[in-house]
Amino acid sequence: MDITRREFLKYTAASSAFMAIGGPLAFAASKDQTVDHWVKGVCRFCGTGCGVMVGVKNKKVVTVKGDPNNHNAGFLCLKGALMTPIIYAKERITEPLIRKNGKLVPATWDEALNLTASKFKEAIKKYGPTSVAYYGSGQALTEETYLASKIFKAGLKCNNVEGNPRLCMASAVGGYVTTYGKDEPCGSYDDINAATCFFIIGSNTSECHPIIFKKIAARKQADPNVKVIVVDPRKTNTARIADIHVSFKPGTDLAILNAMAYVIIEEELDNYRFHSKYVNFMDNQKNKRTFEDYKKFLEDYTPEKVEKISGVPAETIRKIAKIFAESSATMSLWTMGINQRIRGVWANNLISNLHLLTGHIGKPGATPFSLTGQPNACGGVRDTGGLSHLLPAGRLIKKREHRNEMEELWGLPKDSLNPKPGYHTVALFKALGEGKIKALLILCTNPAQSLPNVNKYRKAMARKDNFIALIECFRDAETVKFADVVFPAAFWCEREGVYGCSERRYSLIGKAIDPPGKCRPTVNILVDLAVRMGVDPKLVPFKNSADVWDEWRKVARPTPYNFWGITRERLRKESGIRWPCPTEDHPGTRIRYVRGEDPNIPKDYKHKYFFYGKPDGKAVIWFRPYKGPAEAPDKDYPFVLTTGRVIDHWHTGTMTMKVPELRRSFPNAYVEINEKDAKKMGIQNGDRVLLETRRDKMVFPARVSDVCRPGLVFVPWFDVNLMINKLTKDAFDPGSKQPEFKICAVRIKKV
Ligand SMILES: Nc1nc2c(c(=O)[nH]1)N[C@H]1C(S)=C(S)[C@@H](COP(=O)(O)OP(=O)(O)OC[C@H]3O[C@@H](n4cnc5c(=O)[nH]c(N)nc54)[C@H](O)[C@@H]3O)O[C@H]1N2
Numbered sequence: 001m002d003i004t005r006r007e008f009l010k011y012t013a014a015s016s017a018f019m020a021i022g023g024p025l026a027f028a029a030s031k032d033q034t035v036d037h038w039v040k041g042v043c044r045f046c047g048t049g050c051g052v053m054v055g056v057k058n059k060k061v062v063t064v065k066g067d068p069n070n071h072n073a074g075f076l077c078l079k080g081a082l083m084t085p086i087i088y089a090k091e092r093i094t095e096p097l098i099r100k101n102g103k104l105v106p107a108t109w110d111e112a113l114n115l116t117a118s119k120f121k122e123a124i125k126k127y128g129p130t131s132v133a134y135y136g137s138g139q140a141l142t143e144e145t146y147l148a149s150k151i152f153k154a155g156l157k158c159n160n161v162e163g164n165p166r167l168c169m170a171s172a173v174g175g176y177v178t179t180y181g182k183d184e185p186c187g188s189y190d191d192i193n194a195a196t197c198f199f200i201i202g203s204n205t206s207e208c209h210p211i212i213f214k215k216i217a218a219r220k221q222a223d224p225n226v227k228v229i230v231v232d233p234r235k236t237n238t239a240r241i242a243d244i245h246v247s248f249k250p251g252t253d254l255a256i257l258n259a260m261a262y263v264i265i266e267e268e269l270d271n272y273r274f275h276s277k278y279v280n281f282m283d284n285q286k287n288k289r290t291f292e293d294y295k296k297f298l299e300d301y302t303p304e305k306v307e308k309i310s311g312v313p314a315e316t317i318r319k320i321a322k323i324f325a326e327s328s329a330t331m332s333l334w335t336m337g338i339n340q341r342i343r344g345v346w347a348n349n350l351i352s353n354l355h356l357l358t359g360h361i362g363k364p365g366a367t368p369f370s371l372t373g374q375p376n377a378c379g380g381v382r383d384t385g386g387l388s389h390l391l392p393a394g395r396l397i398k399k400r401e402h403r404n405e406m407e408e409l410w411g412l413p414k415d416s417l418n419p420k421p422g423y424h425t426v427a428l429f430k431a432l433g434e435g436k437i438k439a440l441l442i443l444c445t446n447p448a449q450s451l452p453n454v455n456k457y458r459k460a461m462a463r464k465d466n467f468i469a470l471i472e473c474f475r476d477a478e479t480v481k482f483a484d485v486v487f488p489a490a491f492w493c494e495r496e497g498v499y500g501c502s503e504r505r506y507s508l509i510g511k512a513i514d515p516p517g518k519c520r521p522t523v524n525i526l527v528d529l530a531v532r533m534g535v536d537p538k539l540v541p542f543k544n545s546a547d548v549w550d551e552w553r554k555v556a557r558p559t560p561y562n563f564w565g566i567t568r569e570r571l572r573k574e575s576g577i578r579w580p581c582p583t584e585d586h587p588g589t590r591i592r593y594v595r596g597e598d599p600n601i602p603k604d605y606k607h608k609y610f611f612y613g614k615p616d617g618k619a620v621i622w623f624r625p626y627k628g629p630a631e632a633p634d635k636d637y638p639f640v641l642t643t644g645r646v647i648d649h650w651h652t653g654t655m656t657m658k659v660p661e662l663r664r665s666f667p668n669a670y671v672e673i674n675e676k677d678a679k680k681m682g683i684q685n686g687d688r689v690l691l692e693t694r695r696d697k698m699v700f701p702a703r704v705s706d707v708c709r710p711g712l713v714f715v716p717w718f719d720v721n722l723m724i725n726k727l728t729k730d731a732f733d734p735g736s737k738q739p740e741f742k743i744c745a746v747r748i749k750k751v
Pocket residue numbers: 046047168201202203204205207208209231232233234236249250251252253334335336337338372373374642643644645646647648649650651742743
């Protein structure tokens with residue numbers, strides 16, 4: 001069944017209304033008042049990180065409602081409220097599986113653990129520690145990622161530790177680190193209540209961070225002076241509340257951001273007192289330059305020149321630059337439209353440039369705020385260092401002093417950690433295809449559907465001579481097809497652990513119920529596996545995730561990530577606390593880098609701002625030139641294909657497709673086409689349209705609307721039966737190594 005555009009609009013309108021009145025809360029509670037008890041937790045889905053209360057009756061989850069004490073004040077979107085059928089889905093994997101004669105068959109825990117351990121040991125013995133790898137997730141618990149990363153880096157001396165945040169947040173990390181010297185946003189959700197201008201670029205907040213969008217919409221409703229600017233080549237639901245929606249040629253927003261800086265300076269709207277004191281100007285070769293040099297650099301980006309590149313009228317660029325600068329507090333929000341690009345890091349820098357130029361930073365409401373995608377990309381992967389070049393709490397593998405510090409904390413001999421960063425994600429799966437990776441452990445991610453140019457990497461996973469172990473919950477996840485061993489994991493509230501959301505807030509997911517069958521918490525699976533792989537048991541002395549949490553607190557304590565005060569006991573009582581949080585009586589931090597707000601800055605520090613991630617305490621305005629996408633449209637492939645999300649589905653659909661209400665709203669993928677293009681090609685709603693890129697081709701039902709601009713088509717990627725990643729390109733940002741999911745060239749034809 002394919003739903004029409006009208007039904008779609010009706011549905012999303014209904015679902016936003018539902019959400020806005022706190023529907024699921026009232027709905028769920030009135031439907032089942034008689035739970036035995038409520039357990040505090042965090043939503044399983046997006047990086048908004050809404051607090052939930054899980055209602056348990058007769059040892060079963062019967063309902064989920066919003067936690068009134070967390071930042072979401074009791075509100076949830078439909079995905080968060082409709083978790084129950086996922087927990088009890090018939091597709092749950094409830095016993096270990098081993099592939100025999102091409103088929104996965106039930107096995108004991110001992111058999112599955114021993115087989116996996118022996119394959120890893122054999123590979124390391126024959127080919128060295130770089131022949132094995134771990135591929136994790138921004139949806140795994142913090143304790144799980146910290147532990148897996150430690151087992152591989154400290155236990156096996158293998159830095160091939162990666163995860164799906166490489167597909168998602170790597171460019172944001174690169175942006176924050178190059179601009180401020182440290183990862184993670186400076187501001188918090190509190191800023192939403194004080195901002196008078198929201199600059200939303202490359203984020204479909206209404207569908208992907210619905211509760212944040214609800215806060216923005218409420219703020220705008222409460223104060224008519226609040227302006228919303230949405231910069232997106234699609235007229236998304238987010239754009240529909242905008243005062244100005246800037247549509248442009250996909251991939252040209254670097255030029256637009258530079259042009260905004262040009263206008264701000266031309267109009268003398270820059271904050272000279274701020275940037276002359278707290279900012280260094282740097283060119284692309286990392287040379288220190290002057291404000292005058294910056295002005296010269298920006299001459300290539302006059303609004304008139306950029307109109308030609310981007311298709312945005314010069315007047316519009318002038319207008320949005322002025323609103324950005326003149327508002328009393330501007331908050332920028334961005335996600336994958338910026339990060340999933342071959343110049344994702346630069347695009348991130350250019351957003352920060354505007355804040356540093358105008359001084360819209362470190363004051364309530366004024367902040368460059370990267371929205372994180374997954375519920376625990378920040379807390380789990382970014383903070384604990386679950387990528388191939390990182391060590392915990394912002395430390396780097398290539399820095400000897402950081403390695404030595406970690407060696408001491410982990411009780412390892414000096415200079416024993418491997419100094420060479422491992423493969424990044426695309427390189428890792430390429431290496432798998434070349435036979436260089438012999439054994440791979442995958443946790444809480446579904447790469448057989450989510451990697452770009454996925455045919456290539458499915459072939460890599462299908463090689464007969466490598467070994468893939470997968471920790472999963474559902475047997476219909478696509479990657480199961482490629483696994484040699486599957487470990488059944490305890491899901492969501494079946495085990496306890498911490499998620500850290502977009503605003504540096506750590507919240508605990510309490511254990512509400514026992515897992516089904518033989519499922520076990522992942523922390524225990526990892527510890528057992530490590531010991532059998534020959535890792536020193538002293539490195540993994542953990543009985544449960546609370547033990548891991550205490551070690552992780554200790555490891556972060558000497559760094560600016562210090563969250564020593566966020567004890568397990570506190571997390572059980574409070575609904576989330578934002579780091580830095582150095583002591584148990586510290587309330588947590590809403591604004592970083594500002595004296596009096598950020599506990600990392602001494603109270604008597606001589607200046608108001610201190611960007612302590614940088615050697616001289618100054619942030620950087622970078623000269624970043626415009627560069628287009630890796631694969632621009634041409635006469636053979638004249639359209640741009642972009643991919644992304646819809647409100648009711650999560651990623652590869654393994655969870656949300658199991659909820660009847662969500663499945664019904666979007667039962668399958670489709671191609672969204674502009675009405676003018678459709679008319680020219682004689683395409684109507686529901687017609688079958690062939691999409692062909694240089695990698696593969698596939699037929700989708702058409703959805704004709706004004707959402708995409710002419711020349712652009714959009715396909716959501718949740719549908720396993722219409723796997724758009726067979727068509728996407730695996731070009732990546734040279735700095736962050738994040739793939740350009742957002743842009744490739746495509747030709748389309750009615751069939
Ligand atoms: N419902 C739902 N919510 C989710 C998720 C989900 O699967 N479903 N996943 C979560 C995760 S992990 C993530 S990363 C986030 C993603 O959240 P978002 O990034 O908000 O979502 P996307 O749909 O991937 O893409 C965002 C927008 O980028 C625009 N875009 C395309 N090309 C360009 C360009 O060249 N420039 C700019 N400026 N914009 C462009 C697209 O038109 C699209 O509207 O969502 C999180 N929340």
